[in-house]
Structures are given as structure tokens and as C-alpha cells.
Amino acid sequence: MNEKIRKILDLAILAPSGENCQPWRFVVSADKIKVFNIPERDNSLYSWGQRASNLAHGALVENIIIAASNFGYQADLKLFPDSTNLGFVAEIVLKPDSARPDELYRLITERCTNRKPYKRSPLSKDQLMILSAVDFEGNRARHKFVVEETDKKELANMASANERVIFENQRLHSFFFNHVNWTKTEDDRKSVGFYLETLELPPPAKVMFKVAKKWSAIRFLNKIGFSKMIAKANSQIYACAGATGVVTIDDDGKENYFFAGRLMQRLWLTVSSLGLSLQPMAGALFLALHLRHEDDKILSALHKGVVLHNYQRIQEIFGVQGKTVAMMFRIGEDGQPSARSSRLPVNVIEEN
Ligand SMILES: Cc1cc2nc3c(=O)[nH]c(=O)nc-3n(C[C@H](O)[C@H](O)[C@H](O)COP(=O)(O)O)c2cc1C
Incomplete structure (x- = not known):
């Protein structure tokens, strides 16, 4: 697999998901990333119609788009591209692009859930x-x-x-x-x-x-x-x-x-x-x-x-x-959380 796509996927999966269930898998070919849902990861009362997973997929794809910009790609997104397969969430085609990288890129590895009490003073x-x-x-x-x-x-x-x-x-x-x-x-x-x-x-x-x-x-x-x-x-x-x-x-x-x-x-x-x-x-x-x-x-x-x-x-x-x-x-406002959550390895199949 293209090394840049490998790096993009490594960053994509740092997205948040309900109960850290990570309801996603990928199929990758030359310049294309297909994102699929894994419905059994969240069949709970908290994900009616897989909506909590849909939200997590949005965060995941946003990470892909941001990370792609850092590697010189524009990401063209088609959402739910196959109406007969609702588990097929998105198809992303990466096109070479010379636009400036998204400055949020460096924060993908920083973001995490912090459940400590924060300062109560209103944000500035x-x-x-x-x-x-x-x-x-x-x-x-x-x-x-x-x-x-x-x-x-x-x-x-x-x-x-x-x-x-x-x-x-x-x-x-x-x-x-x-x-x-x-x-x-x-x-x-x-x-x-x-x-x-x-x-x-x-x-x-x-x-x-x-x-x-x-x-x-x-x-x-x-x-x-x-x-x-x-x-x-x-x-x-x-x-x-x-x-x-x-x-x-x-x-x-x-x-x-x-x-x-x-x-x-x-x-x-x-x-x-x-x-x-x-x-x-x-x-x-x-x-x-x-x-x-x-x-x-x-x-x-x-x-x-x-x-x-x-x-x-x-x-x-x-x-x-x-x-x-x-x-x-x-x-x-608060310091860092006491611990960070883990991630499964990237679940990806390569397609010709
Ligand atoms: C749809 C959705 C709902 C979530 N609901 C809660 C919540 O109610 N309380 C909470 O503490 N975290 C919630 N989270 C955060 C996840 O638990 C967290 O993203 C996951 O455990 C991974 O940890 P991380 O965000 O530190 O990477 C939610 C995340 C998503 C995407």
C-alpha cells in the first residue's frame, strides 16, 4: 500500500467513537479509500440506526481529509455511495493538490477525551x-x-x-x-x-x-x-x-x-x-x-x-x-487526562 495512505489511516483511527468501539474498516486501492461500518461494534441502545457510529465515521473521515492535505492530497468524498449497501459509508478519492496543509493536522494525535473536572471560569x-x-x-x-x-x-x-x-x-x-x-x-x-x-x-x-x-x-x-x-x-x-x-x-x-x-x-x-x-x-x-x-x-x-x-x-x-x-x-481548562484510550490496529484490505 502507498506509504502515505498507510500514514493517513494510522491518523484516521485516532477519531473518537462511542465506548471507543471503533466501528470502521477500510478497503484501499491505488488512490481510493473506502470506509465501511462494522455494525456489530455498536448495536446498543445508544446507537439507534447506527447513528452514534455514523457520527464517529464523520470524525474519522474528517481526520482522513485533514491528514490527506498534509501529504499533498485533496480528498474527494462520496457519502453512502451504494444505496444497496448501507454499511458502505464513504468513498474517498485522493487527488494530488498543492494547497496548504490543514493546520489542524498536528492536533490529530493530541485530541482525546478528558473526564477530569475543569475550571469553571467562562472561556474568554x-x-x-x-x-x-x-x-x-x-x-x-x-x-x-x-x-x-x-x-x-x-x-x-x-x-x-x-x-x-x-x-x-x-x-x-x-x-x-x-x-x-x-x-x-x-x-x-x-x-x-x-x-x-x-x-x-x-x-x-x-x-x-x-x-x-x-x-x-x-x-x-x-x-x-x-x-x-x-x-x-x-x-x-x-x-x-x-x-x-x-x-x-x-x-x-x-x-x-x-x-x-x-x-x-x-x-x-x-x-x-x-x-x-x-x-x-x-x-x-x-x-x-x-x-x-x-x-x-x-x-x-x-x-x-x-x-x-x-x-x-x-x-x-x-x-x-x-x-x-x-x-x-x-x-x-485543565491539564492532561490521567490516561489515554487504546486503538485496534488499522483494519484494511488492499484491492487491485
Ligand atoms: C458518538 C459519541 C458519543 C460519546 N459519548 C460520550 C459520553 O457520553 N461521555 C464520555 O465521557 N465520552 C463520550 N464519548 C467519547 C468516547 O468515549 C471516546 O471518544 C472514546 O472512548 C475514545 O477515546 P478518545 O476520545 O480519548 O480517543 C463519545 C464519543 C462519540 C463519538
């Missing part, structure tokens, strides 16, 4: 201006920020409803804990899922977290309000931010989630360029997406009510009623 006007100006070709996804303390707190509270549901619903609880890698050795071996140290739990919470792995223990602990305590603790961390933001799209379509992912990646790389940190707070949004499309019995009536009410309130706070909120995240 300059920082907000730079972040608000982030754009990508097509403009099919948009973003907005709030910096008011009351808004950040309310949004943090609503984002943390996801954790309450996880600790009160056996299926989600099992899904979440199945994705935790407890040691570095396990994380290196599996290379998908959350490495415990990236969750930034303080020492007492780390002990409780191991107990909380057992559903029988959780059922008992919930009698004394454990799930609500977890949600409250997370809410306090989520509120530690200089700004809370959303990426919105016109509707729940797969292409729009892909564009949300492209924009999200450009934003996240720009956040890194400013020396700031970012954490998505997206679980509650993806549960709401599921509930907008499925009327199953997986969530209780109480949880459904909370998730849908919160989603509406998030739309109101950002003034984006009628739009789909594809992503929510907090941004702020």
Missing part, C-alpha cells in the same frame, strides 16, 4: 470567537455554546440522568460494565472500550465502582439512593466547564449524523489547539434518539419521561427547538 471572548468560527464545507451541522453558570449546571444535571438510568436499568448497566477495561494490560489486549483510568474516578469512587459492577449489589445499594448519588457526583463534574456546547443538525438522518461528526472533530481539534479539554456528554441524547424512534419496553416509563423531558429542555436552553441535538459536550 477570544476562545469563544475561535471556537464559534469553526466550520466545515457544507454547513450541514452547526454548533452553539452557553457559558452562564445556571445553564451549565442545569445541562450537567440533565446529562447525568444518563448515569442514573445506567445504574437503574440492568441491560444498560451490563452494557456499560462490559465495556470497562480494568487494567492497562486488559485495555491493551482488547483495545476497545473504556480503560478504567480514563474515567478519572477519585480513589473512593474507584472502590465503589468495582462493587457496582455487580447488578445484585446495585439493586441493594439503590435502596439507599446509590444511582442518584452517582448521577449527582457526575453532574458536579459535568458542571465544571468553561462552556457547554451542542452540535445540531436538521433531522435524525444518517448523513446528518455523519456531518455532525465532521464538525465535532474540527471543533475538538480546535479545542486542543487552544490547550483546552473536551468531554462529550452524549449518553442522554442518544437515549432520547432511541426513544424518538422505538417504543420498546427497555426503559421504564419513569426513565422515558425523564430522558425525553431533558432532551426538550436541552433544546430550549440552546434555542434549537425543531433541530436534532446530535452532540453535547463540555469544554474547559
Whole structure:
């Protein structure tokens, strides 16, 4: 394989994905990269219609486009090129180009999720201006920020409803804990899922977290309000931010989630360029997406009510009623995270 394409793919897979599931594989020929979904990587309640994966694919392809510019290529993108094969996400043809490399290139290896509490002081006007100006070709996804303390707190509270549901619903609880890698050795071996140290739990919470792995223990602990305590603790961390933001799209379509992912990646790389940190707070949004499309019995009536009410309130706070909120995240000032997540090797087939 062309050495430059190999390097582009090495950078592409540093993109974020829900639960670090990395739902992608590639087929490469001379100057062409085909991106395919791996649907079984995320069949969870958090990826209705594979939308969380569609968003991750957007981030992945944005990395490809940015990296290609560094190696002297313009990347021509065809999205969902085969209507009979929805797993075929994108075809990218690389054409020699003398345009300047995208300056976000050097940040692809820097970007990561930081789940530590950040400073609460609002982002500066300059920082907000730079972040608000982030754009990508097509403009099919948009973003907005709030910096008011009351808004950040309310949004943090609503984002943390996801954790309450996880600790009160056996299926989600099992899904979440199945994705935790407890040691570095396990994380290196599996290379998908959350490495415990990236969750930034303080020492007492780390002990409780191991107990909380057992559903029988959780059922008992919930009698004394454990799930609500977890949600409250997370809410306090989520509120530690200089700004809370959303990426919105016109509707729940797969292409729009892909564009949300492209924009999200450009934003996240720009956040890194400013020396700031970012954490998505997206679980509650993806549960709401599921509930907008499925009327199953997986969530209780109480949880459904909370998730849908919160989603509406998030739309109101950002003034984006009628739009789909594809992503929510907090941004702020903090040092480096305690640990980074692993990646699987590039999954690529060469074609003549
Ligand atoms: C669609 C999507 C949803 C995500 N939701 C969350 C979330 O709710 N909370 C969180 O801490 N991280 C979330 N993440 C971040 C991933 O967990 C993270 O990207 C992945 O573990 C890889 O780690 P990295 O970003 O440090 O490379 C999300 C990422 C994507 C693409």
C-alpha cells in the first residue's frame, strides 16, 4: 500500500467513537479509500440506526481529509455511495493538490477525551470567537455554546440522568460494565472500550465502582439512593466547564449524523489547539434518539419521561427547538487526562 495512505489511516483511527468501539474498516486501492461500518461494534441502545457510529465515521473521515492535505492530497468524498449497501459509508478519492496543509493536522494525535473536572471560569471572548468560527464545507451541522453558570449546571444535571438510568436499568448497566477495561494490560489486549483510568474516578469512587459492577449489589445499594448519588457526583463534574456546547443538525438522518461528526472533530481539534479539554456528554441524547424512534419496553416509563423531558429542555436552553441535538459536550481548562484510550490496529484490505 502507498506509504502515505498507510500514514493517513494510522491518523484516521485516532477519531473518537462511542465506548471507543471503533466501528470502521477500510478497503484501499491505488488512490481510493473506502470506509465501511462494522455494525456489530455498536448495536446498543445508544446507537439507534447506527447513528452514534455514523457520527464517529464523520470524525474519522474528517481526520482522513485533514491528514490527506498534509501529504499533498485533496480528498474527494462520496457519502453512502451504494444505496444497496448501507454499511458502505464513504468513498474517498485522493487527488494530488498543492494547497496548504490543514493546520489542524498536528492536533490529530493530541485530541482525546478528558473526564477530569475543569475550571469553571467562562472561556474568554477570544476562545469563544475561535471556537464559534469553526466550520466545515457544507454547513450541514452547526454548533452553539452557553457559558452562564445556571445553564451549565442545569445541562450537567440533565446529562447525568444518563448515569442514573445506567445504574437503574440492568441491560444498560451490563452494557456499560462490559465495556470497562480494568487494567492497562486488559485495555491493551482488547483495545476497545473504556480503560478504567480514563474515567478519572477519585480513589473512593474507584472502590465503589468495582462493587457496582455487580447488578445484585446495585439493586441493594439503590435502596439507599446509590444511582442518584452517582448521577449527582457526575453532574458536579459535568458542571465544571468553561462552556457547554451542542452540535445540531436538521433531522435524525444518517448523513446528518455523519456531518455532525465532521464538525465535532474540527471543533475538538480546535479545542486542543487552544490547550483546552473536551468531554462529550452524549449518553442522554442518544437515549432520547432511541426513544424518538422505538417504543420498546427497555426503559421504564419513569426513565422515558425523564430522558425525553431533558432532551426538550436541552433544546430550549440552546434555542434549537425543531433541530436534532446530535452532540453535547463540555469544554474547559485543565491539564492532561490521567490516561489515554487504546486503538485496534488499522483494519484494511488492499484491492487491485
Ligand atoms: C458518538 C459519541 C458519543 C460519546 N459519548 C460520550 C459520553 O457520553 N461521555 C464520555 O465521557 N465520552 C463520550 N464519548 C467519547 C468516547 O468515549 C471516546 O471518544 C472514546 O472512548 C475514545 O477515546 P478518545 O476520545 O480519548 O480517543 C463519545 C464519543 C462519540 C463519538
